[in-house]
Amino acid sequence: MTATSELTPERRAALREKYRLERDKRLRGDGNNQYIEPSGRFAHVIEDPYTPRVEREPVHDDVTVAIVGAGFSGLVTAAALKKAGIDDVRLIDAAGDVGGVWYWNRYPGAMCDTAAMIYLPLLEETGTVPSAKYVPAYEIFAHARSIATTFNLYDHALLSTSTTDVRWDDTRSRWVISTDRGDEFTAQFVATGTGPLHRPKLPGIDGIDDFAGHTFHTSRWEYDYTGGTPEGSPMVNLGSKRVGIIGTGATAVQCIPRLGRDSGELFVFQRTPSSIDERNNHPIDPEWFAKLQKGWQREWLRNFTVLQTGGYADEDLVMDGWTDISVRIRDRVAARVLAGEPLGPETTLAAYEDADDEKMEQIRARVDTIVNDPATAAALKPWYRQLCKRPCFHDEYLQTYNLPNVHLVDTDGQGVERIDATGVWANGEHFDLDCIVFASGFEVGTDLSRRAGFQITGRDGTTLEEHWTTGMRTLHGTHVDGFPNLFLLATAQAANLISNVPHNYVEGGDAIAAVVAHARRTGASTVEPTREDIDAWLTRIQARQGSVIGSPDCTPGYYNNEGMPLEGDQQLNGGAFIEGAVAYFEYLEQWWRSGEFAGLHFS
Numbered sequence: 001m002t003a004t005s006e007l008t009p010e011r012r013a014a015l016r017e018k019y020r021l022e023r024d025k026r027l028r029g030d031g032n033n034q035y036i037e038p039s040g041r042f043a044h045v046i047e048d049p050y051t052p053r054v055e056r057e058p059v060h061d062d063v064t065v066a067i068v069g070a071g072f073s074g075l076v077t078a079a080a081l082k083k084a085g086i087d088d089v090r091l092i093d094a095a096g097d098v099g100g101v102w103y104w105n106r107y108p109g110a111m112c113d114t115a116a117m118i119y120l121p122l123l124e125e126t127g128t129v130p131s132a133k134y135v136p137a138y139e140i141f142a143h144a145r146s147i148a149t150t151f152n153l154y155d156h157a158l159l160s161t162s163t164t165d166v167r168w169d170d171t172r173s174r175w176v177i178s179t180d181r182g183d184e185f186t187a188q189f190v191a192t193g194t195g196p197l198h199r200p201k202l203p204g205i206d207g208i209d210d211f212a213g214h215t216f217h218t219s220r221w222e223y224d225y226t227g228g229t230p231e232g233s234p235m236v237n238l239g240s241k242r243v244g245i246i247g248t249g250a251t252a253v254q255c256i257p258r259l260g261r262d263s264g265e266l267f268v269f270q271r272t273p274s275s276i277d278e279r280n281n282h283p284i285d286p287e288w289f290a291k292l293q294k295g296w297q298r299e300w301l302r303n304f305t306v307l308q309t310g311g312y313a314d315e316d317l318v319m320d321g322w323t324d325i326s327v328r329i330r331d332r333v334a335a336r337v338l339a340g341e342p343l344g345p346e347t348t349l350a351a352y353e354d355a356d357d358e359k360m361e362q363i364r365a366r367v368d369t370i371v372n373d374p375a376t377a378a379a380l381k382p383w384y385r386q387l388c389k390r391p392c393f394h395d396e397y398l399q400t401y402n403l404p405n406v407h408l409v410d411t412d413g414q415g416v417e418r419i420d421a422t423g424v425w426a427n428g429e430h431f432d433l434d435c436i437v438f439a440s441g442f443e444v445g446t447d448l449s450r451r452a453g454f455q456i457t458g459r460d461g462t463t464l465e466e467h468w469t470t471g472m473r474t475l476h477g478t479h480v481d482g483f484p485n486l487f488l489l490a491t492a493q494a495a496n497l498i499s500n501v502p503h504n505y506v507e508g509g510d511a512i513a514a515v516v517a518h519a520r521r522t523g524a525s526t527v528e529p530t531r532e533d534i535d536a537w538l539t540r541i542q543a544r545q546g547s548v549i550g551s552p553d554c555t556p557g558y559y560n561n562e563g564m565p566l567e568g569d570q571q572l573n574g575g576a577f578i579e580g581a582v583a584y585f586e587y588l589e590q591w592w593r594s595g596e597f598a599g600l601h602f603s
Helices: 009-026 040-046 072-083 137-150 250-262 286-290 296-308 321-338 345-370 374-379 448-452 501-522 531-542 558-563 568-574 581-593
Strands: 062-068 089-092 163-169 174-179 184-192 214-217 242-246 265-270 406-410 418-420 423-426 429-432 435-438 455-457 486-488
Touching (some): 009 345, 040 214, 062 072, 062 174, 062 501, 072 089, 072 501, 163 184, 242 423, 242 429, 296 321, 296 501, 296 581, 321 345, 501 581
Parallel strands (some): 062 089, 062 184, 184 486, 214 435, 242 435, 265 406
Antiparallel strands (some): 174 184, 423 429
């Protein structure tokens, strides 16, 4: 594999030009509008195929906290509230059970590519022992259910229930929540944990409605059609089928090996190849796990975050692809500073480019060592920086293209041309298909109400979407002026730690629980920041703009708003604490432990 010392200035210049050319051929003017919401024949895609809806009487009551969304953000926040003594916490979710994305994602091969020891929250509290370093989706779903059981979160939950409206009533200092089940109840506090990974989207390809064969989205896998199970048993019904899959992102990388194994023929339609590093999964020894000391998970979380954001630690407890990326960059920065360069943005960027050039050359070289056909190998090589798109880690994906029944249809960045009754057109060629699988992901970057499926209306009848017309505006990524007693469960304008998203929720959940407990102790009916408080916070995070993750120079993807520039204050939408994730978590903990809650006003 190519070493950094072999990357001559000429080779580096050639890489820049290659990256630019590959990016430019994929740029398109419609950005996120290239995707469409499921409707018509695809309306069922947003429905729940896993849990039958059971009719019940509408709910009309009052709770202290209502949490919209029962994925990890909602579960972790609810658990923190329970630990703080807040018993009447209600989860609301359209899904028939808790788990969020891990309820919906049951496609074959689904698993998380962040290590279970840090990805699965509340392992100590639930007594869960992960089976391996990286665990499958059904095990993650089981852990989500374990959290709900441990903290009695099913007691007040409204599942198989879609929130339709969240509206502030100033006369009662309460939020009024309405649902599609006829519920209308009130809550003193509302937390929204709808997340970006629950509402599927489809590619806006001409003729998508015309296909006469079978179609489904990966997040609504139809095992009745394919055969098999989420646990991995063979999809026996596909043995005589010609299957096409559109998309080669993180989801497709995981399900393509199983589709290749079981399909009569598999056609993979690729617009942009993913970066595929090795996963090197292995079982976790239960005896070793049992010897971990109390508080171990917090130690592991902080250790991972320190290393993943370029800091130093005595050891790397997680040892995965994420820490490998960052340690490479950190070491290059240190070498440049020791050589006399000043520590600053230019030195950091140069070190990042050095480390990334080396890593991506290795990833491209790895393709050649695995894929037998030279043309296929060439098409599978990613020509962009590793953090431009979600890095993938897999030990079977590239090998799948050596199977005689698997065909890569690379479209050189242009995507599928159109779909007709019998199949797919790409590169001017028609591919007859029995089934099309859409691996097109979830709503990311679209309008808030479209992603969430409901509006949040604060004081004076202003919706949150209207309030944020010029960009997201929060305190700590959580509190919004004009929207009292509202908590946003997200990552932006806070730590923005995308490599291990649940860690954001663990830290944020503790802060939210402290705020609610303080309001209860002091008899405060409302909690809210002022516009001046938020302006001060936005000023503090603005200097963090220009992250190497999702840079506008990257090939288009959801990390960089599909290559579309963010105008004005919209650039704040992905803002983060200037000193980094570790400093943010330390700041937030000190903030709520002080009991002063600077920037929030209790009345």
